Amino acid sequence: MTQKKTKLLVIGGPTGSGKSELALRLAEEVGAEIVNADSMQIYRGLDIGTAKPAPEEMARVPHHLIDIVAPDQDFTASDFRREASAAIEDIDRRGKKAIVVGGTGLYLRALLEGLLDSPTGDPELRRQFDDVSGEELLRRLAEVDPETAARLHPNDRVRLVRALEVYTQTGRPISAFRAAHGFSGDHYRALKLAITVERTELYRRIDARVERMLEKGLVEEVRELLAQGYSRELKSMRSIGYKEMTSYLADEMTLDEAVTLIKRDSRRYAKRQMTWFGRENDIYWLEYPAAFASILGHVIEFFG
Template sequence: MTQEKIKLLVVGGPTGSGKSDLALRLAEEIDGEIVNADSMQIYRGLDIGTAKPSPQELARVPHHLIDIVSPDQDFTASDFRREASAAIDDIHRRGKKAIVVGGTGLYLRALLEGLLDSPTGDPELRRQFDAVPGEELLRRLAEVDPETAARLHPNDRVRLVRALEVYTQTGRPISAFRAEHGFSGDHYRAFKMAITVERAELYRRLEARVDRMLELGLVEEVRQLLAQGYSRELKSMRSIGYKEMTAYLAGEMTLDEAVTLIKRDSRRYAKRQMTWFGRENDIYWLEYPAAFASILGHVIEFFG
Protein backbone atom coordinates (compact mmCIF):
# COMPACT_ATOMS: atom_id res chain seq x y z
CA MET A 1 0.00 0.00 0.00
CA THR A 2 1.40 3.39 -0.98
CA GLN A 3 2.03 5.75 1.93
CA GLU A 4 -0.09 8.89 1.72
CA LYS A 5 1.92 12.03 1.13
CA ILE A 6 2.14 14.63 3.87
CA LYS A 7 0.31 17.82 2.96
CA LEU A 8 2.49 20.87 3.15
CA LEU A 9 1.77 24.58 2.71
CA VAL A 10 4.70 26.52 1.22
CA VAL A 11 4.74 30.33 1.37
CA GLY A 12 7.53 31.70 -0.81
CA GLY A 13 8.32 34.83 -2.75
CA PRO A 14 10.56 37.88 -2.45
CA THR A 15 11.82 39.41 0.76
CA GLY A 16 9.55 42.12 2.11
CA SER A 17 6.39 40.77 0.47
CA GLY A 18 4.68 39.84 3.75
CA LYS A 19 5.33 36.07 3.84
CA SER A 20 5.95 35.89 7.57
CA ASP A 21 2.83 37.81 8.52
CA LEU A 22 0.66 35.73 6.20
CA ALA A 23 2.13 32.49 7.54
CA LEU A 24 1.50 33.57 11.14
CA ARG A 25 -2.13 34.39 10.47
CA LEU A 26 -2.70 31.14 8.57
CA ALA A 27 -0.97 29.07 11.26
CA GLU A 28 -3.22 30.54 13.94
CA GLU A 29 -6.30 29.74 11.87
CA ILE A 30 -5.45 26.14 10.93
CA ASP A 31 -3.48 24.95 13.98
CA GLY A 32 -0.22 25.09 12.08
CA GLU A 33 3.46 25.37 12.86
CA ILE A 34 6.06 27.27 10.84
CA VAL A 35 9.24 25.80 9.36
CA ASN A 36 11.72 28.50 8.40
CA ALA A 37 13.19 28.34 4.88
CA ASP A 38 15.27 31.52 5.03
CA SER A 39 18.98 30.72 4.78
CA MET A 40 19.99 33.58 7.09
CA GLN A 41 17.44 33.18 9.88
CA ILE A 42 19.04 29.88 10.82
CA TYR A 43 21.96 31.79 12.40
CA ARG A 44 21.98 32.70 16.08
CA GLY A 45 22.77 36.34 16.73
CA LEU A 46 21.80 37.55 13.26
CA ASP A 47 18.41 38.91 14.21
CA ILE A 48 17.81 42.47 13.07
CA GLY A 49 19.54 42.25 9.71
CA THR A 50 17.69 39.06 8.76
CA ALA A 51 14.26 40.44 9.72
CA LYS A 52 13.86 37.46 12.04
CA PRO A 53 10.44 37.09 13.69
CA SER A 54 10.19 39.03 16.94
CA PRO A 55 9.90 37.25 20.32
CA GLN A 56 6.20 38.17 20.31
CA GLU A 57 5.70 36.59 16.87
CA LEU A 58 7.67 33.49 17.86
CA ALA A 59 5.40 33.15 20.89
CA ARG A 60 2.22 33.24 18.77
CA VAL A 61 3.03 30.11 16.77
CA PRO A 62 5.71 27.40 17.15
CA HIS A 63 8.64 28.01 14.77
CA HIS A 64 11.27 25.54 13.62
CA LEU A 65 14.76 25.99 12.12
CA ILE A 66 15.38 29.46 13.53
CA ASP A 67 18.57 30.06 15.56
CA ILE A 68 19.85 26.53 15.00
CA VAL A 69 23.52 27.19 14.09
CA SER A 70 26.22 29.69 15.05
CA PRO A 71 27.42 32.24 12.47
CA ASP A 72 30.63 30.31 11.83
CA GLN A 73 28.96 26.98 11.04
CA ASP A 74 28.36 25.71 7.51
CA PHE A 75 24.76 24.89 6.66
CA THR A 76 23.93 23.57 3.21
CA ALA A 77 20.75 22.92 1.27
CA SER A 78 21.27 19.25 2.10
CA ASP A 79 21.41 20.12 5.82
CA PHE A 80 18.22 22.12 5.43
CA ARG A 81 16.46 19.25 3.70
CA ARG A 82 17.39 16.88 6.53
CA GLU A 83 16.41 19.23 9.36
CA ALA A 84 13.24 20.49 7.69
CA SER A 85 12.08 16.96 6.88
CA ALA A 86 12.54 15.95 10.51
CA ALA A 87 10.59 18.99 11.70
CA ILE A 88 7.76 18.40 9.22
CA ASP A 89 7.51 14.73 10.18
CA ASP A 90 7.30 15.73 13.86
CA ILE A 91 4.62 18.34 13.16
CA HIS A 92 2.59 15.85 11.14
CA ARG A 93 2.96 13.14 13.79
CA ARG A 94 1.49 15.50 16.40
CA GLY A 95 -1.53 16.20 14.21
CA LYS A 96 -0.52 19.77 13.33
CA LYS A 97 -0.13 21.34 9.89
CA ALA A 98 3.28 22.36 8.57
CA ILE A 99 3.78 25.73 6.86
CA VAL A 100 7.19 26.19 5.23
CA VAL A 101 8.03 29.88 4.87
CA GLY A 102 10.98 31.57 3.22
CA GLY A 103 12.52 33.09 0.16
CA THR A 104 15.54 30.82 -0.26
CA GLY A 105 14.49 29.06 -3.45
CA LEU A 106 17.26 26.47 -3.30
CA TYR A 107 16.13 25.37 0.16
CA LEU A 108 12.56 24.94 -1.03
CA ARG A 109 13.65 23.04 -4.12
CA ALA A 110 15.87 20.77 -2.05
CA LEU A 111 12.98 20.00 0.30
CA LEU A 112 10.31 19.45 -2.32
CA GLU A 113 12.26 17.92 -5.20
CA GLY A 114 15.38 16.44 -3.66
CA LEU A 115 19.05 17.03 -4.34
CA LEU A 116 21.26 15.62 -7.05
CA ASP A 117 23.19 12.57 -5.84
CA SER A 118 26.56 13.64 -7.21
CA PRO A 119 30.06 13.94 -5.68
CA THR A 120 30.90 16.61 -3.13
CA GLY A 121 33.02 19.57 -4.18
CA ASP A 122 36.79 19.51 -4.61
CA PRO A 123 38.41 22.83 -3.52
CA GLU A 124 41.63 22.15 -5.45
CA LEU A 125 39.75 21.49 -8.69
CA ARG A 126 37.73 24.66 -8.20
CA ARG A 127 40.88 26.71 -7.75
CA GLN A 128 42.18 25.34 -11.04
CA PHE A 129 38.96 26.19 -12.85
CA ASP A 130 38.84 29.68 -11.33
CA ALA A 131 41.70 30.77 -13.57
CA VAL A 132 39.90 29.65 -16.75
CA PRO A 133 37.72 32.13 -18.72
CA GLY A 134 34.01 31.36 -18.92
CA GLU A 135 34.07 30.82 -22.67
CA GLU A 136 36.79 28.20 -22.30
CA LEU A 137 34.91 26.48 -19.47
CA LEU A 138 31.84 26.25 -21.68
CA ARG A 139 33.90 24.89 -24.59
CA ARG A 140 35.41 22.18 -22.38
CA LEU A 141 32.02 21.27 -20.97
CA ALA A 142 30.50 21.03 -24.47
CA GLU A 143 33.09 18.36 -25.33
CA VAL A 144 32.16 16.09 -22.40
CA ASP A 145 28.57 17.06 -21.58
CA PRO A 146 26.87 18.83 -24.50
CA GLU A 147 23.43 18.45 -22.91
CA THR A 148 24.40 20.53 -19.86
CA ALA A 149 26.53 22.94 -21.89
CA ALA A 150 23.56 23.78 -24.11
CA ARG A 151 21.70 25.13 -21.08
CA LEU A 152 24.50 27.32 -19.71
CA HIS A 153 26.00 30.73 -20.46
CA PRO A 154 29.74 31.55 -20.23
CA ASN A 155 28.94 33.88 -17.31
CA ASP A 156 27.32 31.08 -15.31
CA ARG A 157 30.63 30.09 -13.75
CA VAL A 158 29.18 28.34 -10.70
CA ARG A 159 27.28 25.76 -12.76
CA LEU A 160 30.02 25.44 -15.37
CA VAL A 161 32.65 24.72 -12.73
CA ARG A 162 30.35 22.31 -10.89
CA ALA A 163 29.60 20.36 -14.08
CA LEU A 164 33.29 20.13 -14.99
CA GLU A 165 34.16 19.23 -11.42
CA VAL A 166 31.72 16.29 -11.45
CA TYR A 167 33.04 15.05 -14.79
CA THR A 168 36.66 15.32 -13.68
CA GLN A 169 35.95 13.42 -10.47
CA THR A 170 33.81 10.66 -11.95
CA GLY A 171 34.35 10.54 -15.70
CA ARG A 172 30.59 10.90 -16.08
CA PRO A 173 28.63 14.03 -17.09
CA ILE A 174 26.42 15.68 -14.50
CA SER A 175 23.50 15.22 -16.92
CA ALA A 176 23.87 11.46 -16.41
CA PHE A 177 23.45 11.90 -12.65
CA ARG A 178 20.38 14.03 -13.31
CA ALA A 179 18.91 11.37 -15.59
CA GLU A 180 19.46 8.65 -12.99
CA HIS A 181 18.43 10.48 -9.87
CA GLY A 182 16.95 13.79 -10.95
CA PHE A 183 15.06 15.89 -8.48
CA SER A 184 13.19 12.87 -7.41
CA GLY A 185 10.20 14.19 -5.55
CA ASP A 186 9.37 13.23 -2.00
CA HIS A 187 6.58 12.26 0.36
CA TYR A 188 5.03 15.76 0.31
CA ARG A 189 1.95 17.05 -1.41
CA ALA A 190 2.66 20.77 -1.47
CA PHE A 191 0.40 23.76 -1.99
CA LYS A 192 2.81 26.53 -3.02
CA MET A 193 1.85 30.17 -2.86
CA ALA A 194 3.55 33.54 -3.06
CA ILE A 195 2.40 37.10 -2.47
CA THR A 196 2.22 39.33 -5.50
CA VAL A 197 3.42 42.90 -4.87
CA GLU A 198 3.86 45.68 -7.40
CA ARG A 199 7.61 46.21 -7.78
CA ALA A 200 7.67 49.89 -6.81
CA GLU A 201 5.68 49.11 -3.66
CA LEU A 202 7.97 46.20 -2.80
CA TYR A 203 11.04 48.42 -3.15
CA ARG A 204 9.40 51.07 -0.97
CA ARG A 205 8.77 48.47 1.74
CA LEU A 206 12.34 47.20 1.55
CA GLU A 207 13.81 50.67 1.96
CA ALA A 208 11.51 51.38 4.91
CA ARG A 209 12.53 48.06 6.46
CA VAL A 210 16.22 48.93 6.20
CA ASP A 211 15.53 52.23 7.97
CA ARG A 212 13.68 50.29 10.66
CA MET A 213 16.64 47.92 11.06
CA LEU A 214 18.88 50.90 11.77
CA GLU A 215 16.42 52.15 14.39
CA LEU A 216 16.34 48.72 16.02
CA GLY A 217 20.14 48.66 16.38
CA LEU A 218 21.64 46.89 13.35
CA VAL A 219 24.98 48.67 13.81
CA GLU A 220 25.27 47.50 17.40
CA GLU A 221 24.24 43.96 16.46
CA VAL A 222 27.06 43.76 13.91
CA ARG A 223 29.52 45.34 16.34
CA GLN A 224 28.68 42.67 18.91
CA LEU A 225 29.10 39.85 16.40
CA LEU A 226 32.55 41.14 15.48
CA ALA A 227 33.44 41.54 19.17
CA GLN A 228 32.49 37.88 19.71
CA GLY A 229 35.17 36.94 17.18
CA TYR A 230 33.07 36.24 14.12
CA SER A 231 35.08 37.11 11.03
CA ARG A 232 33.65 39.43 8.41
CA GLU A 233 34.73 36.78 5.87
CA LEU A 234 32.21 34.22 7.10
CA LYS A 235 29.36 33.39 4.75
CA SER A 236 26.86 34.64 7.31
CA MET A 237 28.70 37.93 7.76
CA ARG A 238 28.90 38.52 4.01
CA SER A 239 25.13 38.60 3.71
CA ILE A 240 23.17 41.76 2.91
CA GLY A 241 23.19 44.19 5.81
CA TYR A 242 26.13 42.60 7.57
CA LYS A 243 28.87 43.03 4.95
CA GLU A 244 27.99 46.72 4.55
CA MET A 245 27.94 47.33 8.30
CA THR A 246 31.27 45.59 8.83
CA ALA A 247 32.73 47.83 6.13
CA TYR A 248 31.29 50.88 7.91
CA LEU A 249 32.66 49.77 11.29
CA ALA A 250 36.05 49.19 9.66
CA GLY A 251 36.04 52.81 8.49
CA GLU A 252 35.82 51.87 4.82
CA MET A 253 32.63 53.86 4.17
CA THR A 254 30.24 56.21 5.89
CA LEU A 255 27.02 55.05 7.52
CA ASP A 256 24.99 56.75 4.79
CA GLU A 257 26.99 54.93 2.11
CA ALA A 258 26.47 51.61 3.90
CA VAL A 259 22.72 52.17 4.18
CA THR A 260 22.50 53.11 0.50
CA LEU A 261 24.26 49.86 -0.43
CA ILE A 262 22.01 47.77 1.81
CA LYS A 263 18.93 49.24 0.16
CA ARG A 264 20.35 48.72 -3.32
CA ASP A 265 21.37 45.11 -2.64
CA SER A 266 18.02 44.37 -0.99
CA ARG A 267 16.24 45.53 -4.13
CA ARG A 268 18.52 43.43 -6.32
CA TYR A 269 18.01 40.37 -4.13
CA ALA A 270 14.23 40.77 -4.24
CA LYS A 271 14.40 41.04 -8.03
CA ARG A 272 16.37 37.77 -8.22
CA GLN A 273 13.84 36.10 -5.95
CA MET A 274 10.95 37.28 -8.12
CA THR A 275 12.70 35.84 -11.15
CA TRP A 276 13.27 32.51 -9.36
CA PHE A 277 9.71 32.11 -8.11
CA GLY A 278 8.32 33.45 -11.37
CA ARG A 279 9.77 30.41 -13.13
CA GLU A 280 7.86 28.02 -10.90
CA ASN A 281 4.93 26.51 -12.78
CA ASP A 282 2.88 25.32 -9.83
CA ILE A 283 2.95 28.35 -7.55
CA TYR A 284 -0.15 30.43 -6.89
CA TRP A 285 0.42 34.19 -6.79
CA LEU A 286 -2.01 35.83 -4.39
CA GLU A 287 -2.73 39.32 -3.08
CA TYR A 288 -2.23 39.90 0.62
CA PRO A 289 -3.67 41.20 2.88
CA ALA A 290 -6.55 42.13 0.57
CA ALA A 291 -7.37 38.51 -0.32
CA PHE A 292 -6.69 36.90 3.07
CA ALA A 293 -10.19 35.43 3.39
CA SER A 294 -9.88 33.80 -0.02
CA ILE A 295 -6.37 32.54 0.75
CA LEU A 296 -7.55 31.03 4.03
CA GLY A 297 -10.43 29.32 2.23
CA HIS A 298 -8.07 27.72 -0.30
CA VAL A 299 -5.75 26.56 2.50
CA ILE A 300 -8.56 25.05 4.55
CA GLU A 301 -9.84 23.27 1.44
CA PHE A 302 -6.33 21.95 0.71
CA PHE A 303 -5.88 20.48 4.18
CA GLY A 304 -9.48 19.31 4.42
Protein backbone atom coordinates (compact mmCIF):
# COMPACT_ATOMS: atom_id res chain seq x y z
CA MET A 1 0.00 0.00 0.00
CA THR A 2 1.44 3.37 -1.04
CA GLN A 3 1.93 5.79 1.85
CA LYS A 4 0.04 9.04 1.46
CA LYS A 5 2.41 11.96 0.96
CA THR A 6 2.15 15.02 3.19
CA LYS A 7 1.22 18.17 1.30
CA LEU A 8 3.59 21.11 1.74
CA LEU A 9 3.37 24.66 0.50
CA VAL A 10 6.92 25.91 -0.08
CA ILE A 11 7.59 29.63 -0.58
CA GLY A 12 11.01 30.75 -1.78
CA GLY A 13 12.51 33.69 -3.60
CA PRO A 14 15.02 36.47 -2.99
CA THR A 15 15.55 38.38 0.21
CA GLY A 16 13.25 41.36 0.56
CA SER A 17 10.61 39.99 -1.81
CA GLY A 18 7.90 39.58 0.84
CA LYS A 19 8.05 35.81 1.52
CA SER A 20 7.37 36.05 5.24
CA GLU A 21 4.42 38.40 4.82
CA LEU A 22 2.90 36.19 2.12
CA ALA A 23 3.33 33.07 4.24
CA LEU A 24 1.68 34.78 7.21
CA ARG A 25 -1.33 35.90 5.16
CA LEU A 26 -1.76 32.48 3.55
CA ALA A 27 -1.37 30.68 6.87
CA GLU A 28 -4.17 32.74 8.40
CA GLU A 29 -6.41 32.08 5.40
CA VAL A 30 -5.97 28.29 5.26
CA GLY A 31 -5.22 27.43 8.91
CA ALA A 32 -1.56 26.57 8.46
CA GLU A 33 1.60 26.75 10.55
CA ILE A 34 4.91 28.13 9.29
CA VAL A 35 8.24 26.28 9.19
CA ASN A 36 11.22 28.61 8.80
CA ALA A 37 13.77 27.79 6.09
CA ASP A 38 16.08 30.78 6.57
CA SER A 39 19.53 29.71 7.74
CA MET A 40 20.03 32.83 9.87
CA GLN A 41 16.65 33.03 11.59
CA ILE A 42 17.45 29.79 13.44
CA TYR A 43 19.88 31.74 15.66
CA ARG A 44 18.78 33.23 18.96
CA GLY A 45 19.65 36.90 19.35
CA LEU A 46 20.01 37.57 15.63
CA ASP A 47 16.65 39.24 15.21
CA ILE A 48 16.85 42.60 13.48
CA GLY A 49 19.56 41.78 10.94
CA THR A 50 17.77 38.60 9.85
CA ALA A 51 14.36 40.31 9.47
CA LYS A 52 12.92 37.73 11.85
CA PRO A 53 9.12 37.79 12.23
CA ALA A 54 8.02 40.10 15.02
CA PRO A 55 6.59 38.58 18.24
CA GLU A 56 3.11 39.78 17.33
CA GLU A 57 3.36 38.03 13.94
CA MET A 58 4.48 34.79 15.57
CA ALA A 59 1.54 35.15 17.98
CA ARG A 60 -0.87 35.25 15.02
CA VAL A 61 0.44 32.03 13.45
CA PRO A 62 2.62 29.30 15.05
CA HIS A 63 6.19 29.39 13.69
CA HIS A 64 8.73 26.57 13.88
CA LEU A 65 12.55 26.48 13.63
CA ILE A 66 13.09 30.07 14.75
CA ASP A 67 15.46 30.78 17.68
CA ILE A 68 16.45 27.12 18.02
CA VAL A 69 20.25 27.38 18.36
CA ALA A 70 22.78 29.75 19.92
CA PRO A 71 24.95 31.88 17.59
CA ASP A 72 28.01 29.71 18.27
CA GLN A 73 26.32 26.40 17.44
CA ASP A 74 26.75 24.61 14.11
CA PHE A 75 23.59 23.90 12.16
CA THR A 76 23.79 22.16 8.80
CA ALA A 77 21.38 21.43 5.97
CA SER A 78 21.20 17.89 7.34
CA ASP A 79 20.21 19.29 10.76
CA PHE A 80 17.57 21.41 9.06
CA ARG A 81 16.13 18.45 7.21
CA ARG A 82 15.84 16.47 10.45
CA GLU A 83 14.27 19.29 12.47
CA ALA A 84 11.95 20.47 9.69
CA SER A 85 10.75 16.93 9.01
CA ALA A 86 9.93 16.49 12.69
CA ALA A 87 8.04 19.80 12.78
CA ILE A 88 6.06 18.97 9.63
CA GLU A 89 5.18 15.53 10.99
CA ASP A 90 3.90 17.15 14.20
CA ILE A 91 1.87 19.73 12.27
CA ASP A 92 0.36 17.04 10.04
CA ARG A 93 -0.45 14.80 12.99
CA ARG A 94 -2.47 17.63 14.55
CA GLY A 95 -4.48 18.04 11.35
CA LYS A 96 -2.87 21.33 10.36
CA LYS A 97 -1.27 22.42 7.09
CA ALA A 98 2.43 23.31 6.79
CA ILE A 99 3.96 26.23 4.94
CA VAL A 100 7.75 26.13 4.59
CA VAL A 101 9.18 29.57 3.85
CA GLY A 102 12.70 30.89 3.42
CA GLY A 103 15.38 31.93 1.02
CA THR A 104 17.99 29.29 1.86
CA GLY A 105 17.70 27.16 -1.25
CA LEU A 106 19.96 24.42 0.09
CA TYR A 107 17.65 23.93 3.09
CA LEU A 108 14.61 23.59 0.84
CA ARG A 109 16.40 21.16 -1.46
CA ALA A 110 17.59 19.08 1.51
CA LEU A 111 14.03 18.84 2.81
CA LEU A 112 12.36 18.00 -0.50
CA GLU A 113 15.07 15.94 -2.20
CA GLY A 114 17.37 14.81 0.60
CA LEU A 115 21.15 15.10 0.66
CA LEU A 116 23.65 13.17 -1.41
CA ASP A 117 25.81 10.76 0.56
CA SER A 118 28.93 12.28 -0.95
CA PRO A 119 32.11 13.42 0.85
CA THR A 120 32.22 16.73 2.69
CA GLY A 121 33.97 19.66 1.10
CA ASP A 122 37.73 20.09 1.22
CA PRO A 123 38.66 23.82 1.18
CA GLU A 124 42.30 23.07 0.42
CA LEU A 125 41.39 20.94 -2.57
CA ARG A 126 38.81 23.49 -3.74
CA ARG A 127 41.41 26.25 -3.78
CA GLN A 128 43.28 24.37 -6.51
CA PHE A 129 40.49 25.37 -8.90
CA ASP A 130 40.49 29.09 -8.02
CA ASP A 131 42.43 30.22 -11.09
CA VAL A 132 40.86 27.76 -13.54
CA SER A 133 38.40 29.22 -16.02
CA GLY A 134 34.81 28.01 -16.14
CA GLU A 135 35.34 26.65 -19.65
CA GLU A 136 38.34 24.62 -18.50
CA LEU A 137 36.47 23.34 -15.43
CA LEU A 138 33.65 22.17 -17.69
CA ARG A 139 36.12 20.50 -20.07
CA ARG A 140 37.79 18.61 -17.22
CA LEU A 141 34.44 17.55 -15.80
CA ALA A 142 33.25 16.31 -19.20
CA GLU A 143 36.21 13.91 -19.26
CA VAL A 144 35.31 12.24 -15.96
CA ASP A 145 31.57 12.88 -15.58
CA PRO A 146 29.93 13.70 -18.92
CA GLU A 147 26.43 13.27 -17.46
CA THR A 148 26.91 16.08 -14.92
CA ALA A 149 28.88 18.24 -17.36
CA ALA A 150 25.99 18.13 -19.83
CA ARG A 151 23.73 19.81 -17.24
CA LEU A 152 26.11 22.61 -16.27
CA HIS A 153 27.18 25.96 -17.72
CA PRO A 154 30.76 27.34 -17.54
CA ASN A 155 29.47 30.13 -15.27
CA ASP A 156 28.19 27.66 -12.69
CA ARG A 157 31.53 27.49 -10.87
CA VAL A 158 30.11 26.25 -7.56
CA ARG A 159 28.61 23.08 -9.04
CA LEU A 160 31.54 22.52 -11.42
CA VAL A 161 34.09 22.72 -8.62
CA ARG A 162 31.96 20.56 -6.34
CA ALA A 163 31.66 17.85 -9.01
CA LEU A 164 35.42 17.88 -9.66
CA GLU A 165 36.11 17.89 -5.92
CA VAL A 166 33.95 14.77 -5.40
CA TYR A 167 35.62 12.96 -8.28
CA THR A 168 39.12 13.86 -7.04
CA GLN A 169 38.27 12.66 -3.52
CA THR A 170 36.54 9.41 -4.43
CA GLY A 171 37.32 8.50 -8.03
CA ARG A 172 33.55 8.34 -8.58
CA PRO A 173 31.52 10.94 -10.52
CA ILE A 174 28.95 12.89 -8.53
CA SER A 175 26.33 11.58 -10.97
CA ALA A 176 26.94 8.11 -9.52
CA PHE A 177 26.16 9.40 -6.02
CA ARG A 178 23.07 11.09 -7.41
CA ALA A 179 21.90 7.89 -9.12
CA ALA A 180 22.20 6.02 -5.82
CA HIS A 181 20.28 8.75 -4.03
CA GLY A 182 16.73 7.47 -3.63
CA PHE A 183 15.07 9.99 -1.30
CA SER A 184 13.68 12.40 -3.87
CA GLY A 185 9.95 12.89 -3.62
CA ASP A 186 9.38 10.08 -1.12
CA HIS A 187 7.79 12.03 1.70
CA TYR A 188 6.14 15.19 0.41
CA ARG A 189 3.86 16.47 -2.27
CA ALA A 190 4.98 20.08 -2.57
CA LEU A 191 3.54 23.14 -4.24
CA LYS A 192 6.58 25.38 -4.75
CA LEU A 193 6.05 29.11 -5.18
CA ALA A 194 8.56 31.92 -5.54
CA ILE A 195 7.95 35.64 -5.52
CA THR A 196 9.08 37.51 -8.59
CA VAL A 197 9.90 41.21 -8.27
CA GLU A 198 11.22 43.53 -10.95
CA ARG A 199 14.90 43.99 -10.13
CA THR A 200 14.85 47.77 -9.64
CA GLU A 201 11.89 47.45 -7.28
CA LEU A 202 13.52 44.57 -5.42
CA TYR A 203 16.69 46.57 -4.86
CA ARG A 204 14.60 49.52 -3.66
CA ARG A 205 12.87 47.24 -1.13
CA ILE A 206 16.20 45.84 0.04
CA ASP A 207 17.67 49.31 0.59
CA ALA A 208 14.55 50.39 2.49
CA ARG A 209 14.66 47.27 4.64
CA VAL A 210 18.28 47.90 5.59
CA GLU A 211 17.34 51.43 6.66
CA ARG A 212 14.53 50.01 8.82
CA MET A 213 17.00 47.61 10.43
CA LEU A 214 19.14 50.56 11.42
CA GLU A 215 16.13 52.37 12.85
CA LYS A 216 15.13 49.29 14.86
CA GLY A 217 18.57 49.06 16.47
CA LEU A 218 20.82 46.79 14.41
CA VAL A 219 23.96 48.46 15.78
CA GLU A 220 22.84 47.88 19.35
CA GLU A 221 21.89 44.26 18.58
CA VAL A 222 25.37 43.49 17.23
CA ARG A 223 27.04 45.34 20.10
CA GLU A 224 25.07 43.20 22.58
CA LEU A 225 26.01 39.95 20.82
CA LEU A 226 29.68 40.91 20.99
CA ALA A 227 29.29 41.85 24.66
CA GLN A 228 27.87 38.37 25.33
CA GLY A 229 31.17 36.95 24.05
CA TYR A 230 30.15 35.80 20.59
CA SER A 231 33.15 36.06 18.28
CA ARG A 232 32.91 38.07 15.09
CA GLU A 233 34.48 35.04 13.35
CA LEU A 234 31.46 32.81 13.96
CA LYS A 235 29.49 31.75 10.90
CA SER A 236 26.42 33.52 12.26
CA MET A 237 28.35 36.74 12.88
CA ARG A 238 29.84 36.63 9.37
CA SER A 239 26.39 36.86 7.78
CA ILE A 240 25.24 39.96 5.92
CA GLY A 241 24.49 42.82 8.27
CA TYR A 242 26.47 41.41 11.16
CA LYS A 243 29.94 41.25 9.62
CA GLU A 244 29.66 44.88 8.46
CA MET A 245 28.44 46.06 11.84
CA THR A 246 31.22 44.27 13.69
CA SER A 247 33.69 46.05 11.40
CA TYR A 248 32.02 49.37 12.19
CA LEU A 249 32.10 48.68 15.94
CA ALA A 250 35.80 47.78 15.62
CA ASP A 251 36.40 51.22 14.03
CA GLU A 252 37.41 49.61 10.74
CA MET A 253 34.86 51.62 8.76
CA THR A 254 32.29 54.35 9.22
CA LEU A 255 28.60 53.63 9.78
CA ASP A 256 27.79 54.98 6.33
CA GLU A 257 30.35 52.65 4.78
CA ALA A 258 28.93 49.69 6.70
CA VAL A 259 25.37 50.47 5.59
CA THR A 260 26.48 50.84 1.98
CA LEU A 261 28.14 47.41 2.12
CA ILE A 262 25.07 45.79 3.72
CA LYS A 263 22.88 47.10 0.91
CA ARG A 264 25.34 46.04 -1.75
CA ASP A 265 25.86 42.55 -0.33
CA SER A 266 22.12 42.08 0.19
CA ARG A 267 21.48 42.93 -3.46
CA ARG A 268 24.19 40.49 -4.54
CA TYR A 269 22.71 37.79 -2.31
CA ALA A 270 19.26 38.41 -3.80
CA LYS A 271 20.72 37.99 -7.27
CA ARG A 272 22.29 34.65 -6.30
CA GLN A 273 18.99 33.51 -4.80
CA MET A 274 17.12 34.35 -8.00
CA THR A 275 19.66 32.32 -9.95
CA TRP A 276 19.32 29.38 -7.55
CA PHE A 277 15.52 29.32 -7.54
CA GLY A 278 15.48 29.95 -11.27
CA ARG A 279 17.16 26.57 -11.76
CA GLU A 280 14.73 24.67 -9.55
CA ASN A 281 12.18 22.36 -11.10
CA ASP A 282 8.40 22.76 -10.78
CA ILE A 283 8.48 26.19 -9.18
CA TYR A 284 5.84 28.80 -9.96
CA TRP A 285 6.94 32.43 -10.04
CA LEU A 286 4.19 34.82 -8.99
CA GLU A 287 3.95 38.52 -8.22
CA TYR A 288 3.18 39.61 -4.68
CA PRO A 289 1.21 41.46 -3.42
CA ALA A 290 -0.41 42.14 -6.81
CA ALA A 291 -1.39 38.50 -7.41
CA PHE A 292 -2.35 37.57 -3.85
CA ALA A 293 -5.92 36.57 -4.76
CA SER A 294 -4.62 34.25 -7.46
CA ILE A 295 -1.96 32.79 -5.16
CA LEU A 296 -4.57 32.16 -2.46
CA GLY A 297 -6.79 30.39 -4.98
CA HIS A 298 -3.94 28.08 -6.04
CA VAL A 299 -3.12 27.31 -2.40
CA ILE A 300 -6.73 26.54 -1.42
CA GLU A 301 -7.06 24.26 -4.42
CA PHE A 302 -3.78 22.51 -3.57
CA PHE A 303 -4.70 21.83 0.05
CA GLY A 304 -8.34 21.06 -0.79
